[in-house]
Amino acid sequence: xxxxxxxxxxxxxxxxxxxxxxxxxxxxxxxxxxxxxxxxxxxxxxxxxxxxxxxxxxxxxxxxxxxxxxxxxxxxxxxxxxxxxxxxxxxxxxxxxxxxxxxxxxxxxxxxxxxxxxxxxxxxxxxxxxxxxxxxxxxx
Amino acid sequence: xxxxxxxxxxxxxxxxxxxxxxxxxxxxxxxxxxxxxxxxxxxxxxxxxxxxxxxxxxxxxxxxxxxxxxxxxxxxxxxxxxxxxxxxxxxxxxxxxxxxxxxxxxxxxxxxxxxxxxxxxxxxxxxxxxxxxxxxxxxxxxxxxxxxxxxxxxxxxxxxxxxxxxxxxxxxxxxxxxxxxxxxxxxxxxxxxxxxxxxxxxxxxxxxxxxxxxxxxxxxxxxxxxxxxxxxxxxxxxxxxxxxxxxxxxxxxxxxxxxxxxxxxxxxxxxxxxxxxxxxxxxxxxxxxxxxxxxxxxxxxxxxxxxxxxxxxxxxxxxxxxxxxxxxxxxxxxxxxxxxxxxxxxxxxxxxxxxxxxxxxxxxxxxxxxxxxxxxxxxxxxxxxxxxxxxxxxxxxxxxxxxxxxx
Numbered sequence: 001x002x003x004x005x006x007x008x009x010x011x012x013x014x015x016x017x018x019x020x021x022x023x024x025x026x027x028x029x030x031x032x033x034x035x036x037x038x039x040x041x042x043x044x045x046x047x048x049x050x051x052x053x054x055x056x057x058x059x060x061x062x063x064x065x066x067x068x069x070x071x072x073x074x075x076x077x078x079x080x081x082x083x084x085x086x087x088x089x090x091x092x093x094x095x096x097x098x099x100x101x102x103x104x105x106x107x108x109x110x111x112x113x114x115x116x117x118x119x120x121x122x123x124x125x126x127x128x129x130x131x132x133x134x135x136x137x138x139x140x
Numbered sequence: 141x142x143x144x145x146x147x148x149x150x151x152x153x154x155x156x157x158x159x160x161x162x163x164x165x166x167x168x169x170x171x172x173x174x175x176x177x178x179x180x181x182x183x184x185x186x187x188x189x190x191x192x193x194x195x196x197x198x199x200x201x202x203x204x205x206x207x208x209x210x211x212x213x214x215x216x217x218x219x220x221x222x223x224x225x226x227x228x229x230x231x232x233x234x235x236x237x238x239x240x241x242x243x244x245x246x247x248x249x250x251x252x253x254x255x256x257x258x259x260x261x262x263x264x265x266x267x268x269x270x271x272x273x274x275x276x277x278x279x280x281x282x283x284x285x286x287x288x289x290x291x292x293x294x295x296x297x298x299x300x301x302x303x304x305x306x307x308x309x310x311x312x313x314x315x316x317x318x319x320x321x322x323x324x325x326x327x328x329x330x331x332x333x334x335x336x337x338x339x340x341x342x343x344x345x346x347x348x349x350x351x352x353x354x355x356x357x358x359x360x361x362x363x364x365x366x367x368x369x370x371x372x373x374x375x376x377x378x379x380x381x382x383x384x385x386x387x388x389x390x391x392x393x394x395x396x397x398x399x400x401x402x403x404x405x406x407x408x409x410x411x412x413x414x415x416x417x418x419x420x421x422x423x424x425x426x427x428x429x430x431x432x433x434x435x436x437x438x439x440x441x442x443x444x445x446x447x448x449x450x451x452x453x454x455x456x457x458x459x460x461x462x463x464x465x466x467x468x469x470x471x472x473x474x475x476x477x478x479x480x481x482x483x484x485x486x487x488x489x490x491x492x493x494x495x496x497x498x499x500x501x502x503x504x505x506x507x508x509x510x511x512x513x514x515x516x517x518x519x520x521x522x523x524x525x526x527x528x529x530x531x532x533x534x535x536x537x538x539x540x541x542x543x544x545x546x547x
Contacts (some may be wrong), residue, residue, distance in 0.1 A: 006337075010321030011304045042322075049323040049469075051305030052266045068228045069419070069459050070382040071443055107418075108267045108465055109231040111382035111445075112389050113421060119270040 007034065010046060013051055022062075023054040051105060057093045059101030060078035060137040064118040068107040076115035080104070086136065100136070143405070144368070144394045146376050149398045151239035156274065159281050163244040168287055170355035172435055174250045175290050178358075183254040184210055188355065189362030197220055197417065198349035198443040198516070199373075201363075205344050208334035211264035212342040217335050217431040219260040220250045220338065222343040225314060226265060227418030228305040228463060229443035232378045233348040235390040237264075237271045240352075241278040245298065245350030251286055252296040255344060260298045266305045276300050307467035311515050312345045314469065318453045326515035334448070349378050369395030373434035377442050381406040383415075384448040393433070400429040402444060410448040413532065414471070418443040419460045420520035423453075423527035454530035454539060458486040459525050464521040475518025480507040482525060494540040503529060 016034055018024045024047045032078035047053045065071075065080050080091075083102060087095050094101040110116035113125035117132070124135050145151075152160040162168075172519050174183050188203025205531070209217060221244065225233040236244065265271060279298050281286060288296045303309050305515055309318045313327035313363050316338045337343025353375060357365050366374050373395035381389040386407035393402060403411060411423055411426045417440020424438065425429060425451075447456060465479040482505060485498050506522030513519045529536060536544045 008321065009301060011318065012302065014188075015304065016300075040534050045323050046321065049306065050303075053304050067459070068463060069415070069456060070229050072456075073383050073445075073447070102463070105229075105305070106227045106356075106467060107226060109225060109234045109265070111231055111380065112230050114382060114388075118267065123270065 007091075009044075009052070009078065011053075014043065014047055018054065022058050022060065023056055029055075030069070036051040039112055060098055061100050062103065063112045063117055063136075064099055064108070064117050065091075066106070066108045066110070067104040067130040070107070070112075071104070072113035074114040076127070078129050079115050079117070079127045081133050083136070086133050099140070142239050143392060144366075144376050145392055146356050147236070147349055148240075148390070148392045149356070150243055151236065154240060154242070156239055156241055156278070159242060159278070159285070165481040166240055166359075167350070168246055170288065171249050173493075176446075177335050180210060180254050180256055183250060183358065183428070186362040186525075187254070187357060190353075190357045190365035191362070191369075191372075192353055192357060193264040193351065193373065193435060194347055195349035195353075195377070195441065196225075197227070197420075198533045199435045199439070199483060202346060202350055205255050205334050205346075207253065208332075209337075209342045209344045212335045213361045214342045216259065217255050217257040217340050218341055219248055219255065219257045219341060220312075220315065220319070221248055221260065221270070221351055222310065222312065222315060222347050223346055224263050224303055224310040225348070225441065226267075226310045226467075227420060227441050227443050228460070229333070229415070229418050229445045230380050230441050231360065231382075231384050232390050232442055234271070236348055236352060236378070237268070237275060238415060239274050242282070243278060243352050243355055244348055247281075247354035248298060249296055249345060251346065255342070258294060258296060260296055260452050261319055261338075262298065262300045263303060263319060264300055265303045265309075269302065272300060272302055298445045304464060306469075307418070307463075308469045308515075308517055313515070315345065316343065323469075325469045326517075327464050328514070349442075358424065358535040363441075368496055370432070370436060371433045372436055372441070375441065377433060379433070379442040379444050381408075381444040381446065382452070384408065384411070385446050392442040396432045396434045398429070399424065399431050399433055399444075401445060402433070408446045410450075411446050412449045412451055413447050413449070413453065413528070415445045415456075415524060416440055416443070416446075417520075417523075419463050420523060423481065423524050423531065425531040434513050444514055453528040453535040454486065454490050457528050458483070458490050460524050461486050461521075464517065468521075472514035472518060474509045474512040475514065478505055478513070478518065480523055481505055482521070486525075489536060489539040490541050492541065493537070496540065496543075499529060499533075499536055500538065502526075503546060 193199040276424040309324040309484045318324040461482040
């Protein structure tokens with residue numbers, strides 16, 4: 001119970017910390033650990049467990065394309081290919097100018113409007129290989 | 141059986157940003173009745189009598205869960221609403237949260253009263269970040285009106301906790317670890333959450349849809365609810381249907397309705413197979429679409445994905461296997477290693493490089509995982525492999541060189 005009384009929302013803490021730099025570098029995690037008196041090993045364990053927390057650099061805009069079955073049935077692989085061709089990167093990579101990084105993720109819960117992707121905190125749906133290029137233009 | 145609206149009764153009739161529209165349609169009358177005219181025990185009895193079972197997939201009787209929790213002596217008890225629907229093909233909770241956050245909050249408030257909790261959490265998946273603002277705003281509006289204050293002067297606090305992208309956190313014990321600020325690794329059970337849950341305190345965890353049923357049960361009585369549905373599946377079920385259908389979406393049907401009815405509502409055609417319950421679910425062949433949807437047969441969390449006759453079972457199953465290999469938390473070896481082995485074998489098969497031993501190996505591996513994995517994730521991962529091996533074996537055999545040549 002004592003743990004609950006002093007409880008802080010660790011996931012929110014880490015998400016907020018990574019917002020500006022884009023990822024949780026080792027030095028940043030050490031800083032948070034000292035400030036919040038949480039063991040750094042614990043924070044690292046958490047940061048590496050969750051898909052929306054990154055311990056390595058990502059792009060200024062993070063593209064997450066769904067790879068689950070409902071999107072697969074609606075040709076999401078063609079959409080992913082269009083993005084890869086446009087940006088010249090593969091999943092897991094960052095563009096040379098740091099503008100985008102590309103990631104394949106699991107079900108975004110938008111299967112009624114498949115195929116779907118998430119860019120930063122926003123979900124885009126009913127994608128086609130051409131519409132997706134226009135959407136990327138919205139992100140600087 | 142017709143479409144029947146209990147859970148979705150206020151969706152598209154109220155404005156989710158305007159609580160007045162909810163109040164005008166009788167909103168918070170159930171909470172008022174519960175806290176004003178019923179004891180906490182009476183509320184628990186009503187829910188027990190309704191026969192309502194958990195809508196997240198496991199189907200545990202909600203009233204029994206509440207009774208266990210309320211009966212465990214503790215300084216503090218918690219209510220958790222599981223809004224981490226990560227099951228592939230499930231989007232019903234998103235649909236509900238977008239259209240009617242108020243009924244959910246009313247359901248949570250009634251649950252909090254029934255188990256005498258002062259703190260509730262809604263665990264919202266990170267993929268639904270767009271709902272964080274509206275949901276928090278709805279809670280704040282309700283609190284400001286004093287609707288969460290009880291006759292004894294206590295007040296229920298409801299916090300939204302946002303996840304960070306981990307499928308396994310939909311599993312109740314992993315979810316509690318996550319709220320506690322840890323890696324979302326499942327716990328060994330027992331003890332079960334109603335006796336020892338969040339921070340070691342008695343906790344009820346209910347799915348969004350389960351809690352959406354509570355206001356109607358309190359208003360109309362458990363007896364009314366138990367008249368709807370089948371013998372062991374009371375009420376309605378909200379389904380998310382996607383895949384090879386012309387009208388994907390969310391539909392609420394009386395429990396026990398045939399799968400065919402749902403497929404017709406979504407305008408499916410040339411259906412080869414249907415996966416029910418998401419990546420973890422069961423696969424039914426197209427000639428079994430008269431199967432009733434209920435806990436007695438197949439249900440899961442209500443994800444229904446249709447595949448038409450152009451689809452290859454192995455390609456679909458490989459996608460599912462990759463999903464599990466990625467989402468396995470890694471704590472127990474049957475799941476951590478088993479999901480990877482499945483991907484390896486299925487990848488080889490899908491390249492047409494399968495061997496005679498592969499199908500037997502998949503079957504044996506599947507059985508071992510089902511029997512020995514720590515939590516539901518690893519236990520359910522082999523479902524679609526085993527089902528398709530049973531119903532669509534030619535899809536597999538065509539990928540084994542000498543068998544394909546013979547065929």
